[in-house]
Amino acid sequence: MAHTAERSEPVLDIDRHLRYWKMCLQSSLPRHYLSNEGNRMALAYFIVNSVCILTPPPSETQQDRKPLIAPGDRRKIRQWVLSHQQPGGGFAASSSLVFPVKGYEQWQSETGAQEDVEGPGLANLPATLFALQILALLADENDEAGAFSGVDRVQTLRWLRRLQRQDGSFGEVLKLLPGHGWFIGGGYDMRYCYIAAAIRWVLRGDVREGEPGWVEDFDTERLAEYILSSQTYDGGFAGSSQEEPHAGYAYCAISALSLLDRPVEGSTAPHRSEVLYSGIRNMPGLIHWLSSRQFVYLEPEPPSSDAEYGEREEDEEVNFLLPKRLSDLSLSENLRYVACNGRCNKVADTCYTWWVAAALANLGKGDLLDWQPLRRFLLEKMAHRIGGFGKHPGGPPDVYHSCFGLTALAVMGEPGLNELDGALAVPTRAVGVIEKARAVLLRRSSGEERDSAARAVELGRAMRGARPAWLGAVGGG
């Protein structure tokens, strides 16, 4: 581009970001994260994913940098993640929702009897994807194929099916409501549609009906139709067709559609999703809408007093200043920073650079972005001096925005970061792990490794003297 050559380009300070993540790994998150207590698995994913994006594979490490998460810690974290798995399938979102084992004893997953037991009510859709992603990200280097060992694939896929609503959309949780039976909780939210498609891709694999390990699929056509009909009059995607389009939802819609027909093996090679390309009703409108999320970030005048600064915090306009004259936008000095918003006429936010860039990248249109000013905005305005990224310019870092700052850079090929899979939002290396680990789960269900499991169950039965009621729930035959 012609503009702004006078200042040099900023550099991503990998060590500084690693220091931030080290802090998040090693100490408790501060109290203001309390509102995320119900989504703890998501916080864990942000931390682990970021560390993995920042850590090149051992073969490519120049210095003798010790990995931030030691092999022994990887195992411990995986154990912790697995402790969230629910007997009825899926993972709980928070340790505060993991009960001692006896809490699940009466739950009969097969028959659905004893439905008054809370069992499946504690598994959460997003938490389940995040848990699986962490397991893949933290696989043992010598046993990547064993990354999902301990995951109850069949039960989780069955539970996933129960989360689909009549209209094809997904909720996040099942809850037994007195007088109402099982209720699919959670809003009409494109994120759940995406996450359902992702879990399906991660766990299901190519199994035909009648083969061992086959689980009835959810209604993919209905899901696709729900997503496709959520495109709005201006080309974007919303939680449903009757709402305002939102960049996060556009990303989710695009990624979900592409995952529905993504090959289960060798999937990191480019693939042209038929569901996506022949399904979306107004593709030029979608690209137009996504491109429109970029805007010239005009720096606000420095505040004249602290009091004014306080007011500014509240004032959204500051992050979405309009030029005095339209022709000002063609001035080079005004083109140094480009930010993204999530909706028309809304403010800049780190995570929207990710949602927009990744959405376009997933459409094979990442090159429509003039990346340099977007990158500059992230590194000079959103990156914090202690590492990590904030939500707004100058704001303190948090794990959510710090993770999505990195994924945005990685999906656009930032040097020094691991290559990222735009649809699954993990390094491509982890996608390879997922493929291997899924294959092992499938082999297991096809009987190759079933004998040892059966023997273990027999042993347990002999020791206890009776078949415990929860055995069915945890997958023992």
Added chain:
Amino acid sequence: MPSKRKAVASKKIKATENSDPSSASPPNSDRDTASTSTGTTPAAALPSTNNGNTDSILDRSKARFALARPYDTLLQQKGGALSALTPAEQSAWLSARIASRLARRPVFASSTAASPPSSNSGSSFGRDLRGAACGGGPKTLKEVWRTVNEASLPLRAAAVPLVKGLEEGISVKEFEARWERKVWLTCSDVASRCFKEKRERERRGEREEKTGERVIVTGQEIFEETGRRQQMAALRTELYGGGVRKDGKLAADPEWDDVVPVVLEEPEGALAAIAYPPEYAEAMSYLRAVMQAKEHSPRCLRLTEHIIGMNPAHYTVWLYRAANVFALKLPILDEIAWLNEVALENLKNYQIWHHRHLLVENYFPTIASDPAAISAFAASEREFLRQILAEDTKNYHVWSYRSYLVGKLGQFDSAEELQAIEAMIDEDVRNNSAWSHRFFLVFSNPEHATPGVAATEPDPKVPQAVVDREVDYAKGKILLAPQNQSGWNYLRGALVKGGRKLGTVEEFASGFVKGLGQGEEGEQVQSTHALDLLAEIYAEKGDKEKADLSLRRLGQKWDRIRVGYWEWRRKCLETPA
């Protein structure tokens, strides 16, 4: 309550006066520790214990420790070698050791060993004593007791200084105050146990022995018990620190006595632990317990309120609250009224709106056949939405709820709804949320919308008058703010719905673009969105050249940050995407 003075002093019993070591009874346990020494003990060398108010409790403890073993102390003062003591001191030292060892024996089984015999001391005494230490004979023992008696030696002494840990550094005065609190805590504990006992008897339906009346715990008693527990909790924290907390709000509430909280333990490898407040941890442990027990009760409802007050974003808590509301068959409107307060305090919260959605789903069937009730409910909800949108005009969850409500309550034709939206657009023409809602309101109206037609598709059933009205509305707002994309998007959307060509607004759009391609001076663009639309209009008409020029000028000058996009559009003119 015992006086503090006595508390400390009661331990100091003069072991010697009037005691008769020659009696048959063994040294009794009352003569346990120290002795304020009289007679021949080397007390003068010991630190004073009288100015207790300035000493630390540790000093005093050490002093008592030393006092209880005067000859050990003396030995230490003289360098530790037994030869430094005089023969009399030596035998006193040895006697004290033997006597204290004997005194520590649980039972004196043998009568001979128990009665110190009377005998004269001799030069062989030292040797005899050594023998006694190894279980010597009656004669030696008698000698021991005589020496102990004469020297007025304490019989039992603490093996180590008694004060430890928390109390080590504090002054005697503080120690006494502390002791007083411990006594108070004990008394409160007794009272609290009495309360629990009475409550248990009430549960069993027992009657008072004297009056024969049923045992009933009064409100006053519960009130007092709550206060008592809070006091006890505060005392415990003060005395023993905040390590193990049994002092939470719920632990102090007799209402929760029968619930054993399921305490959360962070296992190894736990990630993303949040340093949450102890009250939250406590409340969650009670929530886990009642959720597991599937309890639905007013107290559970209060518990959810307590937790929501601390963390309004926990979906499980909200769902559990809903389960309670339904199980207890509470009036939905009461719950909505409560929710209004919570929502206004937690504007950004997502869960509140799901909860509201769920409540409305359950409330609506009860009014479905009563149009007046529906209108009344719609009006009260609209008023609430007005309040909350005044705080945050683009809150996504609020707008989602609003569109849901329009559908549920059939408010498409409500003049009030349309007016409310127009007022918001008048206030801020860039409020895209309001624009989106308007589009939904107008073009999804089941009166004329074809079911199943997507938002991006033409709908032949929409009356042209409606399309005209909406096109004019958008044009009017674009004139107010030409560079506002919301208006342009709406205009384009309305044209598509009406099945009209974009070219029908060519003249309007051209009003914002002057002298295209006529040099830096001649070219004036008031709205990039107008130029963008014109590029499409030219393409629609087949005027590729002009379309290409428009797109080129956007990338070159008027919208340079999107140059990649405009270049792609230019390519699409050749081969459509």
